[in-house]
Amino acid sequence: MKLQYLFPNKYKKFGWILLIPSVIFGCMNLFLEYEPDFFDFNVPTIFVDKVFGNGHFFGLVENNIFNEILGVFVIISSLIVAFSREKLEDEYISKIRLESLVWAVYLNYAILIISFLFLFDMTFFWVMIFNMFTIILFFIIRFHWQIYSLKKASENEE
C-alpha cells in the first residue's frame, strides 16, 4: 500500500542539499545580520504598515529579500526531507513517522508554552522566529534518530 501524501525517495537527497546551506545562511542572516545589498528590492505587500500614521492595504515596500528567500528555502527543503518516502517505506516506518510527528508537535508546543510564560519582549520574539521552523526540525531529528537506532538494533540480531 503506497502512501500518496509522501514525496518519492529520490527527492530526499535534493532536500538535504538545499536544506543545509539554507540553514547555514539563515543563521548568518539572523545572528550576523548578513544581508547583501543586491537583495534590496521594492516588493509588493498585502498590508503597508506605517510607524507613524495609518497603514493601508496593498502597496510597495523596500525590503531586503534575503531572509524571505532563505525562509522559503528552509521550509520547502525541510518539508521534502521530512516527507520523502524512505527507500523501503513499510508499515512500521509509517508508524514511526506518525509517532515522530505527534512527538514533535508536543515538544514544539511545550517549548512555546514555557516561552509564553517566562520570556518577554524581544526574547520572546526571537523564540517565535525559531518556532516557525522547529516543529519540522524536531520531526526530522526524531524520525531519523528512530530509524537509525532501529537499524543498529536489527544489525545486532541475526
Added chain:
Amino acid sequence: MKNSIKVERAKKNMTQATLADLAKVSRQTINAMELGKYVPSTVLALRLAKIFEVEVSEIFMLEDVDWE
C-alpha cells in the same frame, strides 16, 4: 500478542534479511515484530503466513492483555 516468527524463520532456515526481502518490508520491521515491539497489519500477517506456508493463527497468538 505473541508470535512465532523467529521459530518459523529458523524452521525455514531464513535470516531476517531474507524474510524481509520476501515480505517486502525492512529488516527493522522483522526485528521489531520478533521482539514483540510491533504488531503487523493483517496484510503483512497474511504475507508472512504465505511465506511460511502455515495458517496466520499458527504464527500469531492472542494473549490475555489483548482483551484489556
